Amino acid sequence: MRLHSSALLLIGALALAACNNPNRFGAGGAGGAGGAGGYGGVGTTGLGGANDPNSPAYFSQTVGDRVLFAVDQSTLSPEARMILTGQAQWLASHPQYTAIIEGHADEQGTREYNLALGARRASAVQEFLISQGVAPNRLRTVSYGKERPLQVCSEESCYAQNRRAVTVISVGAGS
Amino acid sequence: MFRHLTLALALAGAAFAAAPLAAQDGPLRLEITEGVIEPLPYAVPAFVAENSAAQKYATEISRVVASDLSGTGLFREIPASAHIARVTSFDAPVGYADWKAVNAEALITGAVSVSGDRLTVKFRLYDIYSGQQLGEGLQFAATTASWRRMAHKVADAAYSRITGEGAYFDSRVVFVAETGPKNARQKRLAVMDYDGANVQYLTDSSTIVLAPRFSPTGDRVLYTSFETGFPRIKLLNVASVTAQLLPETPGTMTFAPRFSPDGRQVVYSLEQGGNTDIWKMDLNTGQSARLTNTPSIETGPSYSPDGSRIVFESDRSGTQQLYIMSASGGEPTRISFGQGRYGTPVWSPRGDLIAFTKQNEGRFHIGVMRTDGSEERLLTASFLDEGPTWAPNGRVIMFTRETAGAGGEPRLYSVDITGRNLKVVPTAGAASDPAWSPLLP
Incomplete structure (x- = not known):
């Protein structure tokens, strides 16, 4: 049934979801999982207490470590820009941290195209953070394409959360 | 008694008639053409x-x-x-x-x-x-x-x-063996006989590996690995099971590699600053050259069997479509014009057809078209079919079919280019991204 719903319907539903739930990744949200960090040699660091505003856990849970995208898009929504502005402010006051921005896609696409699409999304976030004053050498991007979905159902409710870019904080000087 | 046996198969276009023999008396001959006849x-x-x-x-x-x-x-x-x-x-x-x-x-x-x-x-x-x-x-x-x-x-x-067709049974398939839940899938490169026998693992599951492709002689495999933390292309020697990273441009991602027919060049995608274009690299010198230069996504390159042209996918028109360009780059010609999106093009070893993945109205298909984009035919339909690879004789296609939902997982399937004989390829567990070897010597 879901398979036959039109693309227009999906986009509509997504736009609605994205607009109505800006708080999805707030303190009570998805738990601030670190995305696919830790796979394949990406360095990960202890998250610290979520109540400590200087901790990466605070960054991921309270500032919000991720932004969501429409189907096949890498354009930043107003909500995404708000979250990223917060990320940039946090990074500005915590210069000891660097970040890897992970771009992801939902499963509705071919593998290699989705790698490229995830890279577009990660890059859109990177450019915005740089425009907000974050030094380029503190940011790197990587795409996981559709290899690391956050949600595993094959419904738009899951796809909407999988089309994401996650800013993963780690300790270390810029590259 | 001499007789000629014509075994005809369900087929939408006569273009795929394999043996152009007219019906005549003669020795046993199974002619693969249109229609439906008993095996x-x-x-x-x-x-x-x-x-x-x-x-x-x-x-x-x-x-x-x-x-x-x-x-x-x-x-x-x-x-x-x-x-x-x-x-x-x-x-x-x-x-x-x-x-x-x-x-x-x-x-x-x-x-x-x-x-x-x-x-x-x-x-x-x-x-x-x-x-x-x-x-x-x-x-x-x-x-x-x-x-x-x-x-x-x-x-x-x-x-x-x-x-009268070329052979293909004495061949191997390199693929990605998958285990674990959908949100933390573990992937290993593996190689097996075309029928699923004699499985050998080529990598461990410590990092994500994707989309292996055989060299024209089957001695080497190109694939994409996340072992550095970023997608990078590796070149694996099948006999020694040792692999090395290809030279990289710092700050880029590289993926979607494929050999040239002479085995000396690799054509691949390189992403820099969010933009993905097609490059090629000489494997002897490590020298690379850019083949496309647009702000859109160009990926999935595949050489023609004579090495003169490259088919690839690009979303320069707004959605994924198929294009053909000279192997040295230059202005490409779009060949896909049907409804939906087209990706993962692969040139047939016979040179006559391009196999592709098509997404349309929420379904995925494996299809074939002529190299000018005409006579498009869809061979499969499911929740998620993708990534066709050709049997050495250009008559059979293997691909990945993934089921939906939290427990969804991929398996390998094969289908005749007539659209008949769709079947699962036996593997021990979940499997994806098959690539067929040439016929073994």
Whole structure:
């Protein structure tokens, strides 16, 4: 049934979801999982207490470590820009941290195209953070394409959360 | 009595008629064309063991031959229980009347002998209705460990002689073996015979690996690995199972590699600053050159068999579509114009067709089109089909089919380019991203 719903319907539903739930990744949200960090040699660091505003856990849970995208898009929504502005402010006051921005896609696409699409999304976030004053050498991007979905159902409710870019904080000087 | 047998298959366009023979009297001939006809009935009695050490192989080899032939959907085996004649000596005269009585049109006989670790397989193919042998008898010799390969060689010879098509059973498939939940899938490169036998793992599951592709001689495999934390292309030597990263441009991602037909170049995607274009690299010098330069996504490059052109996908028009350009770059020509999006193009080894993944109205399809984009035909439809790879003879396509939902997982499937004979390729667990080797020597 879901398979036959039109693309227009999906986009509509997504736009609605994205607009109505800006708080999805707030303190009570998805738990601030670190995305696919830790796979394949990406360095990960202890998250610290979520109540400590200087901790990466605070960054991921309270500032919000991720932004969501429409189907096949890498354009930043107003909500995404708000979250990223917060990320940039946090990074500005915590210069000891660097970040890897992970771009992801939902499963509705071919593998290699989705790698490229995830890279577009990660890059859109990177450019915005740089425009907000974050030094380029503190940011790197990587795409996981559709290899690391956050949600595993094959419904738009899951796809909407999988089309994401996650800013993963780690300790270390810029590259 | 001479007869010509035309085995015709469901097919939308006559363009795929494989053997352009007009119907005529002549030796046994299975012509793969349009329409729907019964598979050709054949018999392959247990091969004769010519010494006691050969006994454990003789029956097994004839079973693999039957599995190959019947697995094409073009042939139907007459079971041994129906046989009247018994083949107890490879050189004894064939009782054509007894085989005709059980409606066999082709008969394959064989004999196996073993000396030390050396296995020798002889076979003959008979046209029952014309009452004569079809082609010369052949003999294959190798180590006992390669007994399945010799069975595939026998089946390949029989298949080629009857259909006039190129062989493909003696070939391997490199793929990604998958385990674990959907949100933390573990992936390993693996290689197996085309029929799923003899699986060998080429990497461990410590990092994500994607989309392996064989070299034109099958000795090397290109694939994408996340071992550095970022997608990078690796080149693996199949014999030694050692792999090295290709030279990189710092701050880029590289993926979607494929060999040139001479095995010297790699064409691939390189992402920099969010933009993905197609590059090629000389494997000897490590020198790379950019082939596309647009702000859109260009990926999935695949060479024509003569090496002169490259088909790839690009979303420069707004959605993924297929384009062909010169192997040295330059202005491409768009070839896909149907509804939906087209990706993962792969040039047929015969040069006549492009296989692709199509997404339309929430469904995924594997399809083929001519190299000018005409005569598009969809061979499959499901929740998620993607990533076609061609059998060495350009008649069969293998691909990944993934099921939906939290428990969804991928498996390998194959389908004839007529759209018939869709079936799962047996693997121990979940599997994706198959790439077919050339025919083995």
